[in-house]
Amino acid sequence: MHIAVFNQHHHSPDCPATCRHYTFLEYLAQRHSISLVTSSAWKQVRITDKHSWVPAGVQLYEQYVPYQNQMGVAQRLFSYGGFAAYSMAKGLRMPEPNVIWAVSTPLSTPWVAAKVARLRGLPWVFEVQDLWPAFPIQMGAVKSKWMQQRLYKLEKELYQSASHIITLSPDMTDYIAGLGIPAAKITTNYNGTDLELSAAIGEAEIYGLREQYQLQGKQVVLYAGTYGRANDIPTLMQAVEYLKSEPAVQFVFAGNGYYEPQLQALAKQCQNLLLLPPQPREKIFKLFKLADVSLVTFNDLPVLATNSPAKFYDSLACGTPVIVTNPGWTKSFVEKYNVGWYTPPEQAQLLAQTIKAALAAPGSLKEKGANGIAVAKTLFDRQILAKQVEQVLEQVV
Structure with a gap:
């Protein structure tokens, strides 16, 4: 054919x-x-x-x-x-x-x-x-x-x-x-998602990455993707500010886009925000493996609730639970399969509270991460x- x-x-x-x-x-x-x-x-x-x-x-x-x-x-x-x-x-x-x-x-x-x-x-x-x-x-x-x-x-x-x-x-x-x-x-x-890329990453690589970015003893919250006008970046920035007094919480953002200048300015004020440049496909999986939780955020628009963000699938394949803000199918999915949390879009304080609560429950993180790997193998x-x-x-x- x-x-x-x-x-x-x-x-x-x-x-x-x-x-x-x-x-x-x-x-x-x-x-x-x-x-x-x-x-x-x-x-x-x-x-x-x-x-x-x-x-x-x-x-x-x-x-x-x-x-x-x-x-x-x-x-x-x-x-x-x-x-x-x-x-x-x-x-x-x-x-x-x-x-x-x-x-x-x-x-x-x-x-x-x-x-x-x-x-x-x-x-x-x-x-x-x-x-x-x-x-x-x-x-x-x-x-x-x-x-x-x-x-x-x-x-x-x-x-x-x-x-x-x-x-x-x-x-x-x-x-x-x-x-x-x-x-x-x-x-x-x-x-x-590409399951073989996730499976190829070993513990030594994750340890090396943690040392490289001085993340020892930190709980990592990852946002990997475009800093675009549809991605509710202002809410993420506010959540970073809400949690800047939590010494163990480290935000890692990898990407670029419309809000990059504002994020660079914020990173100079908030030590809990590390900005990385865009990453090729293999390296992005290392960041997901490193993270304790990842963020999949979008503006509060009906059309955005229908979308199918790659970072959602990559995160689950790596065993990293997700926090989603889409009130559509991803909300239903994380609740049905117990692979993460939902918080309403454009609600920075609620997002910060959800992040803090998630990181305070290591047993739940582990359970949701394992569920994510299983569902990724079956459906993704x-x-x-x-x-x-x-x-x-x-x-x-």
Whole structure:
């Protein structure tokens, strides 16, 4: 089977990112012919150079289209439009695939896939990583009511056009089904994690990391991810301040983004905050193994409650309990499987209290950590999730 993958945001394990599709492409390329249409933007942020840019066997069609998390609305639209034009041309000229697999975000990528699929008479699969246009609209990036209506109309048309839809969370599935899309046409496929990376980390490496950052005798609270406008960073900063008088509690933040200047200023005032640069895939697992608890926080917006954050899965795979602030499926999940805690979004004092209470109960930390490892093996193994995607692609062909 020849699978054409349209994904503007491809990256490798050398980048500070989730690498879901790298793992999936590696799995699929052992069994099928893969063509990847993508942008080279993430190449600029590689931290190491241990991995090939695409897995062996993947035919790469790549265009330089700038993209950064710090971009404004106009710059992002230019980036999305540039990639859409390139992928349209490449999609119509490449050797004919059996199926197209389009990864959103942004919504322009599945739009191109739908056009190419229609013109070439092919089935196509729509993978929804975040709900668009709800995300940019609720974040305030699209203010025109007319434009909002047009985008929602386009979204539904794409769901109807797709041969099948893959979502990364149960809440996304429920949302799409609520638009009248048949449930049989939607498959929930969690973002997942790479269990082998977690299993490869030994105690000696964790001890060395603790010494390197002078964390002996400290209880580590980890936030690993983007310091973005959707990640409720101001609440995290306030929680750091609330707990700065607790000598045993050490916050470790690894990442970059919009709020980085404010975090750097805070770290100069609060000794209980250690800022690390973005980490490649293997090193981020060491930090999760080091931590006593990790934080998965987002703003109080309905669309953010549906998302599927990579740090949630990575933390559980490493046996580190999570504190989530999404009132959606992650809240239900941590409560059902006893793998962490929920505290309401944008409530800094409650978050600080939850952190303090969690760290004061070592027995509970151990129990929730063990539960996390067990559930990750059952539900979040990317090798199993890749096979599920393969089955969807084969089914539509």
